[in-house]
Amino acid sequence: MVITAGPSLAPEDAARMRRRAIFECHKYDPQSGDVSVLAPFALRIDEATRRDLTRRAEALAREMITAERAIAADRRARRELALPLPLRGLLSSRAPGAEPPTLARYVRFDFHPTPDGWRISEANSDVPGGFGEAGGLARLMLPHYPQHAVAGDPSDALARSIVDRIGARRPVALVYATAFTDDRQVMLSIQDALAARGVESVPCGPDALTWTRGRACLEGRELGGVVRNYPAEWLPSLLWSTAWWRFYRGGRTPLANPPGPALISQNKRFPIACRRAGLDLPAWREHLPETRDPREVDVHSGDWVLKPALGRVGEDVGLPGVTPPREWASIVKSAARSPERWIAQRVFETVALETPQGAMYPCVGVFVVDGRAAGLYGRLGRTPLVAGDALEVAVLVDRAPVERGGRVARVV
Amino acid sequence: MSSEELTPESAYARWAPEASPWSPWVKPVIFTELRGDPPLPAGLDRVEPTWAPDPMVERLDDDDAGYRDAPTRERVAARERFALVVDLPGRASAVEGLALIARGYRPIPLYNGVAKGRMGYRATDIAEALAGGTRLLGPKALPDDAPPAFLLDRERMNGRPMPGEFDARWMVFRQDFPSATKLRAHGVRGVVVRSPEGALAEDLTHVLFDWHRAGLGIQASFRGEPPTAFEPQRPPAYRSLIRRAQVLMGLRRSAGGGFGGLIPLPSSGGGGG
Numbered sequence: 266m267v268i269t270a271g272p273s274l275a276p277e278d279a280a281r282m283r284r285r286a287i288f289e290c291h292k293y294d295p296q297s298g299d300v301s302v303l304a305p306f307a308l309r310i311d312e313a314t315r316r317d318l319t320r321r322a323e324a325l326a327r328e329m330i331t332a333e334r335a336i337a338a339d340r341r342a343r344r345e346l347a348l349p350l351p352l353r354g355l356l357s358s359r360a361p362g363a364e365p366p367t368l369a370r371y372v373r374f375d376f377h378p379t380p381d382g383w384r385i386s387e388a389n390s391d392v393p394g395g396f397g398e399a400g401g402l403a404r405l406m407l408p409h410y411p412q413h414a415v416a417g418d419p420s421d422a423l424a425r426s427i428v429d430r431i432g433a434r435r436p437v438a439l440v441y442a443t444a445f446t447d448d449r450q451v452m453l454s455i456q457d458a459l460a461a462r463g464v465e466s467v468p469c470g471p472d473a474l475t476w477t478r479g480r481a482c483l484e485g486r487e488l489g490g491v492v493r494n495y496p497a498e499w500l501p502s503l504l505w506s507t508a509w510w511r512f513y514r515g516g517r518t519p520l521a522n523p524p525g526p527a528l529i530s531q532n533k534r535f536p537i538a539c540r541r542a543g544l545d546l547p548a549w550r551e552h553l554p555e556t557r558d559p560r561e562v563d564v565h566s567g568d569w570v571l572k573p574a575l576g577r578v579g580e581d582v583g584l585p586g587v588t589p590p591r592e593w594a595s596i597v598k599s600a601a602r603s604p605e606r607w608i609a610q611r612v613f614e615t616v617a618l619e620t621p622q623g624a625m626y627p628c629v630g631v632f633v634v635d636g637r638a639a640g641l642y643g644r645l646g647r648t649p650l651v652a653g654d655a656l657e658v659a660v661l662v663d664r665a666p667v668e669r670g671g672r673v674a675r676v677v
Numbered sequence: 678m679s680s681e682e683l684t685p686e687s688a689y690a691r692w693a694p695e696a697s698p699w700s701p702w703v704k705p706v707i708f709t710e711l712r713g714d715p716p717l718p719a720g721l722d723r724v725e726p727t728w729a730p731d732p733m734v735e736r737l738d739d740d741d742a743g744y745r746d747a748p749t750r751e752r753v754a755a756r757e758r759f760a761l762v763v764d765l766p767g768r769a770s771a772v773e774g775l776a777l778i779a780r781g782y783r784p785i786p787l788y789n790g791v792a793k794g795r796m797g798y799r800a801t802d803i804a805e806a807l808a809g810g811t812r813l814l815g816p817k818a819l820p821d822d823a824p825p826a827f828l829l830d831r832e833r834m835n836g837r838p839m840p841g842e843f844d845a846r847w848m849v850f851r852q853d854f855p856s857a858t859k860l861r862a863h864g865v866r867g868v869v870v871r872s873p874e875g876a877l878a879e880d881l882t883h884v885l886f887d888w889h890r891a892g893l894g895i896q897a898s899f900r901g902e903p904p905t906a907f908e909p910q911r912p913p914a915y916r917s918l919i920r921r922a923q924v925l926m927g928l929r930r931s932a933g934g935g936f937g938g939l940i941p942l943p944s945s946g947g948g949g950g
Contacts, residue, residue: 293706299855446790446847470843470844
């Protein structure tokens with residue numbers, strides 16, 4: 266693998282790119298505390314690395330979908346997921362009512378370079394973010410990097426899948442938690458891509474939908490499909506009268522990322538459930554570090570990361586030696602109190618890159634839409650824990666066969 | 678405003694000029710709600726933010742001055758400078774921010790709501806005031822090092838939506854503000870909060886306590902009265918996982934990695950589906 270950080274843009278170019286990212290790509294959260302989260306430079310990979318990541322991500326996605334079905338049919342395996350009570354029955358393949366048809370299936374695998382090759386820490390298979398950054402941000406950076414290419418646009422790939430599945434006749438609802446402006450930006454990126462293909466779409470909250478004989482409607486109009494950016498485990502917090510359960514069972518309108526299967530693989534205890542179901546997933550075995558129930562390991566050994574089963578964006582993840590001691594102690598305590606809601610994952614060493622802002626830890630998210638890789642979302646952490654305060658960075662593919670000069674580091 | 682058409686992007690560029698160290702904190706989303714080129718907000722001329730400490734002082738330079746000559750007077754940055762947090766309801770906050778320009782403060786809008794739903798009018802009103810006030814932010818309106826006045830809508834959490842309504846509420850987190858280290862690096866020694874009532878908003882207390890712990894002096898001006906020293910109390914569940922758990926019950930971080938407030942609708946209770 267070759268992954269390098271490119272040279273930084275001139276300050277005025279970086280400022281212009283930031284403004285364009287805001288107003289053209291709906292990037293409404295460009296600052297977090299003292300950190301401007303948009304990197305003023307690109308991550309560069311070579312074509313062979315892009316192909317390699319594509320192959321790996323597509324293999325992981327194939328296995329994931331097979332495993333979701335197997336776990337849905339296996340009660341003992343499902344119990345390993347420690348799901349919220351209202352969802353336990355709904356995820357069973359024997360629950361009454363059919364699962365809604367699938368409009369599209371998308372997932373993002375975050376690859377970390379290590380001395381032993383690429384590793385992932387989980388699948389973002391429920392509501393992955395980074396659509397605008399993977400497509401739009403890379404396009405804005407491209408003019409500053411001649412002889413490079415963008416590695417795809419997940420918003421466009423998703424829009425293409427939707428049009429292939431349902432055409433452009435009926436509108437599509439883009440369901441998200443409306444109080445979150447940064448979730449809104451994901452929806453607006455997808456809305457732009459759908460509009461470019463002639464599909465009307467409407468961002469709205471999940472409770473804005475009404476259901477008539479299992480068909481989702483919005484303001485009296487029947488919908489052609491629903492794209493959901495509202496986390497699957499949050500749906501039961503809605504009023505029962507909103508018929509939120511139609512997302513899981515009995516809905517007849519095609520859903521992108523149906524929440525039932527997505528919640529199985531999004532759950533950090535997915536590998537434990539796979540083991541319980543007797544599944545062997547070679548790609549997952551190759552890429553995912555050993556994952557255990559916290560009760561099975563010595564969490565104080567320094568060899569294990571602690572993660573909540575339904576955590577997101579790196580929240581409450583405890584990484585020995587990186588997480589501040591008080592926070593780590595609190596996480597250990599929480600994991601000891603409810604171990605069935607946590608996992609212990611073996612620590613893996615990530616490789617730092619030299620960047621214009623110093624040594625940073627890269628993470629390359631590969632989107633897979635309906636089985637095909639569809640864009641790269643780069644982040645750079647100042648610590649090996651790539652969480653909410655990481656830089657977001659355009660990932661470009663270097664089309665020149667020779668390694669360039671400048672701030673270039675060969676990882677392996 | 679001028680012959681130049683006011684667009685969301687051009688307005689944002691005025692409110693967040695590259696030369697100001699506080700521009701990165703300007704929240705962009707409210708600028709997407711700007712429409713047209715409205716006049717200056719009505720009533721702006723009646724707003725006198727005398728509660729805000731003067732960030733500039735007058736220095737008399739009397740070296741070599743003869744007894745008939747008046748000493749040279751010069752306005753220079755005060756040694757003790759303050760950042761302001763204006764936490765007033767909706768449009769009043771934006772208007773107060775515009776009035777602070779004449780006082781030497783750079784208004785930094787932190788509004789994070791959109792003009793949708795039953796309560797969306799708040800964002801519309803704020804956006805209109807900001808659009809109208811953009812003309813006050815010419816290139817030479819403020820020195821680059823003008824201290825910041827962070828603008829919030831005190832009613833950001835008002836208006837629990839009914840089922841099916843767009844949730845236009847939002848809240849602030851520590852990550853929405855510069856750190857105490859950053860403020861100090863630009864000469865800010867304290868913070869003055871302008872609030873309409875005798876109590877501060879809960880989400881803001883986490884930010885103020887953070888700054889207070891880091892050694893910034895905090896003052897509060899309630900109802901526009903002169904500011905007095907204010908010692909923020911440690912808010913319940915400050916920086917704790919317990920708060921995170923509470924957040925998971927009601928006010929959550931975004932699934933996408935940013936920040937905002939999600940308030941689920943009242944939990945289940947009757948009705949058919």
